[in-house]
Amino acid sequence: MTNQKESNAIIEIEDLDFYYNQTKALKNVSLDINKNEVFAFIGPSGCGKTTLLRVLNRMNDLIPKTRVVGKVQIEGHDIYDPNVDVVQLRKSVGTVFQKPNPFPISIFDNVAYGPKAHGIKNKKELMEIVEESLRQAALWDEVKDRLNDSATGLSGGQQQRLCIARVMAVKPEIILMDEPTSALDPIATLKVEELINELKQNYTVVIVTHNMEQAARVSDKTALFLNGSIIETNETNQLFTNPKEQETEDYITGKFG
Numbered sequence: 001m002t003n004q005k006e007s008n009a010i011i012e013i014e015d016l017d018f019y020y021n022q023t024k025a026l027k028n029v030s031l032d033i034n035k036n037e038v039f040a041f042i043g044p045s046g047c048g049k050t051t052l053l054r055v056l057n058r059m060n061d062l063i064p065k066t067r068v069v070g071k072v073q074i075e076g077h078d079i080y081d082p083n084v085d086v087v088q089l090r091k092s093v094g095t096v097f098q099k100p101n102p103f104p105i106s107i108f109d110n111v112a113y114g115p116k117a118h119g120i121k122n123k124k125e126l127m128e129i130v131e132e133s134l135r136q137a138a139l140w141d142e143v144k145d146r147l148n149d150s151a152t153g154l155s156g157g158q159q160q161r162l163c164i165a166r167v168m169a170v171k172p173e174i175i176l177m178d179e180p181t182s183a184l185d186p187i188a189t190l191k192v193e194e195l196i197n198e199l200k201q202n203y204t205v206v207i208v209t210h211n212m213e214q215a216a217r218v219s220d221k222t223a224l225f226l227n228g229s230i231i232e233t234n235e236t237n238q239l240f241t242n243p244k245e246q247e248t249e250d251y252i253t254g255k256f257g
């Protein structure tokens with residue numbers, strides 16, 4: 001087992017076990033993720049990638065009978081401390097889901113939704129946030145003349161970039177992406193991948209992907225999961241070209257998974 005410890009970490013996970021009722025879905029996971037890094041979780045179906053992603057903004061709290069053992073720190077704070085404000089946590093750790101899930105309201109209102117919920121009422125300020133977020137999501141030029149149209153009229157790829165803009169509008173530190181392109185065609189996928197490359201200038205991105213080529217294209221570091229454990233964490237190009245563990249080599253050469 002190879003786990004990595006570094007000092008510039010924005011996310012620090014130490015000896016984490018995660019249970020769904022009696023089932024242990026994550027076992028003794030330790031991992032550091034650095035600021036402004038794109039970090040990919042790969043591994044076969046059911047190995048715990050999504051579970052770990054959801055640990056990072058306490059989305060698993062919504063599932064009854066789940067239990068976290070161990071330490072998860074973000075920016076030096078234990079996010080499982082009972083005093084943590086979970087709404088604030090989810091503001092600073094946003095999520096983009098597998099299927100684009102815009103609200104059935106206008107493009108503008110989708111992006112303004114989060115800032116409004118966090119108390120911003122000034123129209124000019126909201127307009128600035130909406131424009132900036134849509135620009136950052138590489139969608140502004142495509143939608144600037146139809147901001148009042150329903151978001152459901154956008155293509156799947158545009159909807160996913162809108163969901164990314166929606167997350168960015170509340171100015172998170174970290175963006176979690178759970179298979180963000182699996183419902184998209186290759187061109188829309190490419191656009192989202194290009195966007196991920198841009199995002200790391202301002203954000204830390206953690207991405208779950210089934211697609212090893214995608215991990216290789218977009219991420220700086222990768223962790224391979226098997227059966228709830230991390231087998232290897234490494235620089236992405238090292239992990240794919242010169243894996244340290246036999247199981248990594250077997251996985252990336254398609255011997256299982």
Ligand SMILES: Nc1ncnc2c1ncn2[C@@H]1O[C@H](COP(=O)(O)OP(=O)(O)OP(=O)(O)O)[C@@H](O)[C@H]1O
Nearest residue numbers: 020025043044045046047048049050051052063210
């Ligand atoms: N809500 C849940 N209740 C009970 N068990 C769950 C729940 N969600 C996931 N699990 C179990 O936890 C384990 C890890 O699942 P998880 O979804 O994290 O894997 P994954 O690597 O993301 O898989 P995939 O690539 O198929 O999405 C699996 O055995 C799964 O069946």
